[in-house]
Amino acid sequence: MDPLTKICADQYVVMRLPSDNCKLVELKVDSSVSLGKFGAFNVNDILGYPLGTKFEICYDEDTAAEPIPTSGKFKNKIPIGRIRVLDDSTLIEEEKLNNFDSSENNQDLINMGSDIQKLTSDEIEELKKQSVSGNEIISKIIESHGNFHKKTVYSQEKYLKRKKQKFDKIFTVDYLSSSALLQYLIDKSDIQRIMDMSQESLGMLLNLANVRSNGTYLCMDETGGLLVYFLLERMFGGLNDSTDTGKIVVLHENEHPNLDLLKFSNYSEKFINEHVITVSLLEFFEPPTMEEVEQRFAPLKKEQLYELKSGKKNTYYRKLKWYHNQLEIMKVTNEIEYDALIVASTLQLTSLIPKLGEKVHGSRPIVCYSQFKETLLELSHQLYSDLRFLAPTIFETRCRPYQSIRGRLHPVMTMRGGGGYLMWCQRVLPASEPEVTNNIEVRQEEEGESSNDITKKQKLTV
Amino acid sequence: MSLTTSCFSEYKDIVQEGDLVLIWISRDQIKPVKMDSEASFNTRYGTFPHKDMIGKKYGSQIAIRTKGTNRFAFVHVLQPTPELWTLSLPHRTQIVYTPDSSYIMQRLNCGPNSRVIEAGTGSGSFSHAFARSVKKLFTFEFHQVRFEQAMQEFKEHGLLDENVTITHRDVCADGFTIKSGDTTSFDLTNVQNVDLNANAVFLDLPAPWEAIHHLDSVIAKGEKVGVCCFSPCIEQVDKTLESLEKNGWTNIEMVEIQGRRYESRRQMVRTLDDALERLKDIKRRKLAGMERRKRQLEGLKTEEEKQDQNNGQPVTEKTQFNPFGKGERVKEGDPNYQWKEVTKIESEIKSHTSYLTFAFKITDKTRVEESK
Incomplete structure (x- = not known):
């Protein structure tokens, strides 16, 4: 089964709940997943459906998957319901509203607080305990609402939506794309950890x-692997058996790299080790020399290896791994001219980027x-006066979502601020200092307004 | 030597004869040029023979000395990327800019698994970005001339040899199915009907709602497929929403992308103290001037002033105190002054490009039984 299109076992997926929150779940065969007040279900029941499918958890008496314990250890355990694939929720929604009267306007509507609802919260709790379906609870609540018919259609819809978010037992299972992982972290309010990144900024970063x-x-990622996951998904699209040759060299400022978030990805460890190489900044800027490495260790010939005792063999292999690692460090440091430098780091960029840009x-x-424009501003001024970097530019991109209902289109009233900024430039190779004959001046200087940035730069060297 | 491998899909080291390169003169002047050792590239700053570029590393600065005046001028020679290409593009139509195109690609989760339908091709700017990242791109253009131009361009860029096909088609009237007899770059030998199996769709059409119902027969079954409709008017969005709902697309959301570009500039640091000091200086000199005139009228002159008069020069004391360089041409960043680094937004911003309406659909929700 294709884990990119179908819900598969042992896969991390993202579940979207009626409350609009996300949950990251690893699907273990024969286990169950609890979604809190939205119910619980058996993993086996959803395997094999296309990713993106919307499910409902049903608790009809005759279909309940297991009896609800009323006492004992599992008294508070959320009962496991049956799974039903939802086809078109929008139709159901519309039908339901048509069964109620509504008002042209809300002039008869008087705010009476909770008095207007004849069901008490205890009664609603009781309904929930009986595991009645979300739709039934909502219907009962509307029936018992004294003023529902006095609301306008719009406000009835809003009311219904609010109640659905609370009582519906519906969830969607989606592929854990890079954007989905980002959204999950945003919902979890890990904004600081992910440097306030947004989908639009990272999408633009990948293209630029x-x-x-x-x-x-060459990459620096201070988000614990989110940026690297964006790169991996764009490069390999979740294909563990990809034959593409792309590689990411991740530099880290601590002794050990932090790419924790990759544990949620569906790439095997082997795949990640093949395509992601981690090197500390110290190793990168002060790599070992071949002599130093060989002084400490030299690989044995096959015959010599056979003669080693098993205990020594283990030590040998550990050292061999270290040896290959050192060779790799030398390679990524000295031999590679990188196809892009991609950095999300809070280290001082003016000291970092010119040195990394050299590679x-x-x-x-x-x-x-x-996250902040000012750090990029400082950087772009510095790169501007450095002939190795062409046209540093600062970009900002923001996505503005709309209420997307026919006849009622408008931008949503509140949205997330932030989203960060990008600096983009090209690495270039300055021509060697021109021979000075006489009177060398930069011609473009005379062009006034139209004179461009390279001229200004050139002037600094002439 | 020829363009059989796309300069858009292979990283190249050295500029070679026949390469398509982008010559960067300035941010607003980036010119696509095919390397021909016999030819030259002319700018108003001078002539750059191609043979000075061939054999150099990509990214090299190419310097010349202009004839006669012996002045120094230069350009940079770059390898094309879809984003640089977008900046250099010959516009056949309004183009989709990078803030929009990159968001659409990210939101439709474009990557090596993506099979993308694009209609219409337009200037082909977005096609290049798709081509870089996806498995297959099927692009459709209904305008005969634009179709031919785009096909020629994709051919020259090596895209048609890789993962792109372009078809001449009015998708609103005739749908997306590619079949024998079509005017298309698709190789239809031994093929009757092409199974597009698309899992991402981008519709940049005046009336996307007329094309949406044609999608069912060409999108992948049993997996989530995304569509993005790109329309400048809100009325178009309204009609698009209606059509999407009617055709069973869900998770519909319309968004707008606002991209901003900032220039890094410097503003002179001008302190209050200096401003006060300057006013004091002016006042002091004014007083001194009045004193002098008074003495002049009274015939009282200092030795110095007498000497000045002997030279026939009226005395105007030039101030030494000019903290802000008034009356002089001060270049931004002049090291004799103090500067604050600031950002300046573009003088004309793209305040509205288009509305992006996204929707998703799973055509066949039947369950696949585990077959391990």
Whole structure:
């Protein structure tokens, strides 16, 4: 079964709940998943359906998957219901509203607080305990609402939506795309950890950095692997058996890298080890020399290896791993001209980027994400006066969502602020200092307004 | 030597004869040029022979000295990327800019699994970005001339040899199915009907609602498929929403992307103290001037002033105190002054490009039994 299109076992998926919250779940065969007040279900019941499918948890008496214990250890355990695939929820919604009268306007509507609802909260709790379906509870609540018919259609819809978010036992199972992982972290309010990133900024970063399946990218990621996951998904699309050759060299400022978030990805450890190489900043800037490495360890020949005792063999293999790691560090440090530099770091960019940029191949992009414009401003001024970097530019991109209902289109009233900024420039190779004959001046200087940034830059060196 | 491998899909090291390169003169002047050792690239700053670029590393700065005046001028030679191409593009139609196109690609989860339908092709700017990232791109253009131009361009860029096909088609009238007899770059030998099996759709059409119902027969079954309709008017969005709902698309959301570009600039730091000091200086000199005139009228002159008069020069004391460089041409960033780094937004912003309406659909929700 294809884990990219179908719900498969042992896969992390993102579940969207009626409350609009997300939940990250690993699907273990023969286990159950509890969604709190929205119910619980058996994992086996959803396997094999397309990712993106919407399910309802049903608790009709004759279909309940297991009896609800009324006492004992599992008294508070959420009962497991049966699964039903939902087809078109919009139709159901419309039908339901048509059964009620509504008002042209709300002039008869008087706010009486909770008095207007004849069902007490205890009674509603009782209904919930009986595990009546969300629709039934909502119907009962509306029936018992003294003023429902005095509301306008619009406000009835809003009311219904609110109640649905509370009582519906519906969830959607989606593929854990890079954007979905980001959204999950935002919902969890891990904003600071992910440097206030947004889907639109990261989408733009991937395009500006010209990320492809066959590139070798130098990357710093302070978000614990979110940025690396965006790169991996764009490069390999979740394909564990991808034959593409792309690689990401991730630099870290701590002794050990932090790419924790990759544990949610569906890439195997083997795949990640093949395509993601982690190197500390110290190793990167002060790599070991071949002599140093060989002084400490030299690989044995096959015959010599056979003669080793098993205990020594283990030590040998550990050292061999270290040896190969050192070779790799030397390779990524000295031999590779990178196809892009992609940085999301709170280290001082003016000291970091020019040094890392040195390792980038000519005509390849450098993209830097920052939560704040000011750090990128400082950086872009610095790069501007450095002939190795062409046209540093600061971008901001924001997505403005709309209430997307026919006849009632308008931007939503509140949205998330933030989303960060991007600095984009090209790595270039300055021509060697021109021979000074006489009177060399930059011609473009005379062009006034139209004179461009490279001229200004050139002037600094002439 | 020829363009059989796309300069858009292979990272190249050295500029070679026949390469399509982008010559960067300035931010607003980026020119696509095919390398030909016999030819030259002319700018108003001078002539750059291609042979000076061939053999150089991509990204190299190419410098020349203009004839006669012996002045120094230069350009940069870059390898095309879809984003740089978008900046250099010959516009056949309004184009989809990077803030929009990158968001659409991200939201439709474009990657090596994506099979994308694009209609219409337009200037082909977005096609290049799709082509870089997806498995297959099926692009449709109904305008005969634009179709031919785009096909020629994709051919030259090597896209048609890789993962792109372009078809001449009015998708609103005739749908998306590619079949024998079509005017298309698709190789239809031995093929009757092409199974597009698309899992992402981008509709940049004046009336997307007329094309949406045609999608059912060409989108992938049993998996989630995303569509994005790109329309400048809210009335178009309204009709699109109606059509999407009617055709069973869900999770419908319309958004707008606002992209902003900032220039890094500097503003002079001008302190209150300096402003006060300057006013005091002016006042002091004014007083001194009045004193002098008074003495002049009274015939009282200092030795110095007498000497000045002997030269026939009226005395005007030039101030040494000019903290803000008034009356001088001060260049932004002049090291003799103090500067604050600031950002300046573009003088003309793209305040509205288009509304992006997204929707998703799973055509066949039947369950696949585990077959492990």
